[in-house]
Amino acid sequence: MLQRDMTDLTTQSETKRAPTSADVARLAGVSQTTVSQVLNGKAGVARIASETRDKVLEAARQLGYTPNHAARSLRERRTKLIALILPTIDNPYFSDVVNAAQEAAREAGYAVAVIPIRAGEEFRVSTFLQGAACDGIIVAGHDNCSSPELQILRARGLAVAVLQERSPDPAISSVSVDxxxxxxxxxxxxxxxxxxxxxxxxxxxxxxxxxxxxxxxxxxxxxxxxxxxxxxxxxxxxxxxxxxxxxxxxxxxxxxxxxxxxxxxxxxxxxxxxxxxxxxxxxxxxxxxxxxxxxxxxxxxxxxxxxxxxxxRGALGRLAAETLIRAIETGADVGETHRLPVxxxxxxxxxxxxxxxx
Amino acid sequence: MLQRDMTDLTTQSETKRAPTSADVARLAGVSQTTVSQVLNGKAGVARIASETRDKVLEAARQLGYTPNHAARSLRERRTKLIALILPTIDNPYFSDVVNAAQEAAREAGYAVAVIPIRAGEEFRVSTFLQGAACDGIIVAGHDNCSSPELQILRARGLAVAVLQERSPDPAISSVSVDxxxxxxxxxxxxxxxxxxxxxxxxxxxxxxxxxxxxxxxxxxxxxxxxxxxxxxxxxxxxxxxxxxxxxxxxxxxxxxxxxxxxxxxxxxxxxxxxxxxxxxxxxxxxxxxxxxxxxxxxxxxxxxxxxxxxxxRGALGRLAAETLIRAIETGADVGETHRLPVxxxxxxxxxxxxxxxx
Missing domain, CATH: 3.40.50.2300 (Response regulator)
Incomplete structure (x- = not known):
């Protein structure tokens, strides 16, 4: 038994060497500097052509690459804060969702910050969302969910769950009502x-x-x-x-x-x-x-x-928070899809x- | 003229040497460790008697003492994010306030995160509010505004403005409707x-x-x-x-x-x-x-x-954001009081x- 387990481990470690940024650069056909600019959120990212950025993101996704600094930051500097990106807080619908998400988060020891980003606005919330200030984000709103910034955040190792929209990536969980x-x-x-x-x-x-x-x-x-x-x-x-x-x-x-x-x-x-x-x-x-x-x-x-x-609404908010927190704490790509009955x-x-x- | 100015400067620098944590400890009659625990947000703060904490805060306020690390962090690591602490987001009243605050913030290059903290809940939002993840906070709700945590954040060098409540400190600006x-x-x-x-x-x-x-x-x-x-x-x-x-x-x-x-x-x-x-x-x-x-x-x-x-509501949110951002950017204790007509x-x-x- 032990023998068998050890063999498996060896095989696994051989076939599953952690990918490096050099691997990502090779697969994407770009320089390591470009990979770093896209995945580490350096100033230059805005000037990178979107096709190049997409190539880097796709390569990182395929290889399962997460930048070390983000992973380290997540492990060592848990903020115990999750961000909830909403297209608006004008509709009381969202306050019910937020209240429930907040209750579930609090039970797990997390706080919730709500960031309203309207359609057409830039999905760029300073360093807050760059992995430094929160452990994960729940995103609602079509424009927010289809934003390349969301993929970048995901690629940088931030846990993400999508609310009431199609997930832009099989690894990102989606929670919605029918x-x-x-x-x-x-x-x-x-x-x-x-x-x-x-x-x-x-x-x-x-x-x-x-x-x-x-x-x-x-x-x-x-x-x-x-x-x-x-x-x-x-x-x-x-x-x-x-x-x-x-x-x-x-x-x-x-x-x-x-x-x-x-x-x-x-x-x-x-x-x-x-x-x-x-x-x-x-x-x-x-x-x-x-x-x-x-x-x-x-x-x-x-x-x-x-x-x-x-x-x-309450079940939606609670499930979104629970799904996200599970992704944060296990570090696993869950990619769950939940659709709640009405x-x-x-x-x-x-x-x-x-x-x-x- | 030049002579006169230089004299004034000399006098000022002599009488206004920057206060140190040792000065705070002396005035408060506590140890420097205690001052550091209260003002640097170390783990021990929860175990410090509230009278001791108040003594430290009062001494820091009297001396105009701001911990170096907080000041440095504010200068060097601007997050361009402000937090808006609300007692609830259930009432559409607050969404109008938030929308306007957000618009004013965006014009100044800032983003807004809304953190709902209900009466009776703990005003403690992980590292987010400890000066690391935002440049300043706007606080609403009686319990939030009278919280000792608010004074601690203020004492740590974070800009604070109070919404629709009495300011707990003359140095904290207050914006309200009549x-x-x-x-x-x-x-x-x-x-x-x-x-x-x-x-x-x-x-x-x-x-x-x-x-x-x-x-x-x-x-x-x-x-x-x-x-x-x-x-x-x-x-x-x-x-x-x-x-x-x-x-x-x-x-x-x-x-x-x-x-x-x-x-x-x-x-x-x-x-x-x-x-x-x-x-x-x-x-x-x-x-x-x-x-x-x-x-x-x-x-x-x-x-x-x-x-x-x-x-x-719109003018209230806008003025709160503008007042806070002015305090962030000048680093000055503004202590303005605005009361808007209805x-x-x-x-x-x-x-x-x-x-x-x-």
């Missing part, structure tokens, strides 16, 4: 109540290659109910209460037979939709039915109370309060 | 509309030695209108929408002639108040008038839209839409 299922539940419910013209008021229409967006579920439920998907009933608007009000106006002014119901991107937009329906003298749910998404506290206090897809919370705005959900 | 004036404007307005029994639904009743809380303005407006201050009409509740609903119930069940109006601590509570009034079949503003505080976006979308004291935003919930505000 948006498509939510879109399906909301639309299926409205179709079951007899609505034939169901609109979708949304914040964005990004091509979701994985078919896992709200609108994918919306289309699936329409098809199942034998309803025609009419692009005129899909309205893209700004992600705010005012955006919801403007979106409702546009939906009601769309060509063709008017919509009698809408599945709305999130509860914040839905608050604006309800207010504008009131201003237009339309009764909810008698004249128009509304279903939101997120399950925010405000939904219980609107007039009428809002039917919504309850997203497990459920429909039926209140007054859909008109089904009297009858059970279909 | 809460008492807001309470006065709201209550004065309701009294001007003929209300004689005006309640106050609030989140807390902390003795405000400086007379600058919302309730001080509420009492001043009542007195001015010749109205009796009735403690039975002041209801303390949880700081949430559900708390607002519960507070309204308690206000309406209070002894004596019932209230016909309420000045509510913030818009979040007021959303709950409006929803509960609707549930109780009371018309707003005909049966009951409501004025909130903060000026959040939601107030334009409630039924009816909410009259509120508009707090300059204004009443009249909408439908107070019943004054038809008539001009008094």
């Amino acid at each position: 948006l498509a299922e939510g879109g399906y539940l909301a639309t299926h419910h409205l179709a079951g109540l007899g609505h034939r013209r169901i609109g979708h008021i949304t914040e964005r229409l990004r091509p979701a290659a994985d078919g896992r967006s709200r609108i994918d579920g919306y289309r699936r439920a329409l098809a199942e109910a034998g309803l025609f998907f009419d692009p005129a009933l899909v309205v893209v608007t700004e992600n705010s209460m005012a955006g919801g009000a403007a979106g409702l106006d546009r939906l009601l002014e769309a060509d063709g037979e008017p919509a009698t119901a809408a599945f709305v991107y999130n509860d914040q937009l839905a608050v604006g939709v309800l207010a504008r329906l009131r201003e237009r003298g339309q009764r909810v749910p008698e004249d128009f039915a509304v279903v939101g998404f997120d399950g925010l506290a405000i939904g219980a206090f609107t007039a009428p109370p809002l039917t919504t897809v309850d997203s497990p 459920r429909l919370e039926v209140r007054g705005s859909c008109g089904a309060r009297e009858r059970p959900a279909p | 809460l008492a004036e807001g309470g006065y404007l709201a209550t004065h307005h309701l009294a001007g509309l003929g209300h004689r029994r005006i309640g106050h639904i609030t989140e807390r009743l902390r003795p405000a030695a400086d007379g600058r809380s919302r309730i001080d303005g509420y009492r001043r407006a009542l007195a001015e209108a010749g109205l009796f201050f009735d403690p039975a009409l002041v209801v303390v509740t949880e700081n949430s929408m559900a708390g607002g609903a519960a507070g309204l119930d308690r206000l309406l069940e209070a002894d004596g002639e019932p209230a016909t109006a309420a000045f509510v601590y913030n818009d979040q509570l007021a959303v709950g108040v409006l929803a509960r009034l609707r549930e109780r079949g009371q018309r707003v503003p005909e049966d009951f008038a409501v004025v909130g505080f903060d000026g959040l976006a939601i107030g334009a979308f409630t039924a009816p839209p909410l009259t509120t004291v508009d707090s300059p 204004r009443l935003e009249v909408r439908g919930s107070c019943g004054a839409r038809e008539r001009p505000a008094p």
Whole structure:
């Protein structure tokens, strides 16, 4: 037994010699200076062509190379701090996620710093994110998650987990809620109540290659109910209460037979939709039915109370923190994918309060 | 002229020799080891009696002593990051403050990290706040601002500014909005509309030695209108929408002639108040008038839209960041006090839409 184990160890150490920056340079076809500039965060990195940078990152990934200094820093100078990069903190959705992430982190002895980085802004937070000041980061927001800086941080040995987005790298864990299922539940419910013209008021229409967006579920439920998907009933608007009000106006002014119901991107937009329906003298749910998404506290206090897809915000934040901390503490590339289930919370705005959900 | 200047310089350098840790130890009557433990953040600090710690901090403050290592670290290793310690990010009030602080910081080349620390939690965020990972901190929340850790960070040479609280130290700048004036404007307005029994639904009743809380303005407006201050009409509740609903119930069940109006601590509570009034079949503003505080976006979308004291959240966040960055970059103890004015935003919930505000 011992003999056998030792042989394995020898074999392993021979085949698995730790890769060096020279190996990375050779595989990428660049100089060691360039490798160091990309992976050590030296000043020159901004001037390196993006193809070169990508070649270095890909080579480092293939070889499993982590710069020594980053590894040493992580081992010796644990900051016990994790950073949570969010596209915005304007939506209370994120405060629920942050609170839960923070609670899970605290249980494991970590603190959480929230860094809001809006779409289009530079993902560059001084030395903070360069591995010196935190042990790992949780990233949300499409632009943040697809940023080359994220890959650079990962390549430098920082633990990373992605929230509610596709992971840009199989080694990076991803934790999300099932948006498509939510879109399906909301639309299926409205179709079951007899609505034939169901609109979708949304914040964005990004091509979701994985078919896992709200609108994918919306289309699936329409098809199942034998309803025609009419692009005129899909309205893209700004992600705010005012955006919801403007979106409702546009939906009601769309060509063709008017919509009698809408599945709305999130509860914040839905608050604006309800207010504008009131201003237009339309009764909810008698004249128009509304279903939101997120399950925010405000939904219980609107007039009428809002039917919504309850997203497990707390579980999402907790799982993201736990997954990240596991990656920090084991030093392993976990690459887990978690997708949490959602459920429909039926209140007054859909008109089904009297009858059970279909 | 030159002669004169040189004399002054000589005098200054003689009288103003940089204080050493030995001077601090002498003045505080403790050992240099103790001074070092308190001011350099060594592990032992938690075991030092709080009186001893206070003596060291007071001596360091009196002498203007800053540990060399902290000063050097600040000069040489600027992180270009500022931390914003908030008691919660649940209230959209804070996201408006954060967005503006972040914008001002970005203009000056700084990034912002938000660290939520709830009341009762430990103000100890690993090495992050020990002067190594950020250049300065903006602190909000009573417990955070009165924390001894804040004084320790300050004494270690970190720039500090306090948001919406009394500064615990004359050298620490404070930036706030005029809460008492807001309470006065709201209550004065309701009294001007003929209300004689005006309640106050609030989140807390902390003795405000400086007379600058919302309730001080509420009492001043009542007195001015010749109205009796009735403690039975002041209801303390949880700081949430559900708390607002519960507070309204308690206000309406209070002894004596019932209230016909309420000045509510913030818009979040007021959303709950409006929803509960609707549930109780009371018309707003005909049966009951409501004025909130903060000026959040939601107030334009409630039924009816909410009259509120508009707090300059953006200006507050911006000024806090600018004040802190000035302290970071000049290295000077600024100790500025800013108190920003508020204004009443009249909408439908107070019943004054038809008539001009008094």
